[in-house]
Amino acid sequence: MFSFVKPKPQSKKALELKRVRKEFKKRKNQGQKVYDDRLKIKKAEAEEKNKKMRKLEREIEGREGEEDDEKRGGKGKENPYMKMVMQFMKSGACVWREKNQRLPQYLERDVDIKFSDVVGL
Secondary structure: OOOOOOOOOOOOOHHHHHHHHHHHHHHHHHHHHHHHHHHHHHHHHHHHHHHHHHHHHHHHOOOOOOHHHHHOOHHHHHOOHHHHHHHHHHHHOOOOOOOOOOOOOOOOOOOOEEEEHHOOO
16 A cells, blocks of 8 residues: 655756746636626616616616515516617617618718617606
8 A cells, every 4th residue: 555665856947837837827826816706796787777777777666665676577678679679779770771772861972870769868
């Protein structure tokens, strides 16, 4: 079971290399912890921002005293048209006009019209 063979003596370079590798692993683990902490902070900030946005949406719709949409079952989100509108607004897409068509008096050529401009938000 036990071996009475002496281990080979290691050179100074080998010992230094082992030490550097351990230190590198330690830094890498610390870096991973810092990265994980940053992700947690970003998630918390995003969640807080989402809560504020939902609160503002409720205030705009005139539902200040009601609970969150998630708790109520999301009655406002059942409308398929509203779902499409919300998806369009989140995408940030633009409505493009045909280039050769004569423009109305109030529009300029090569100007993108966003959905929020059309809706008046």
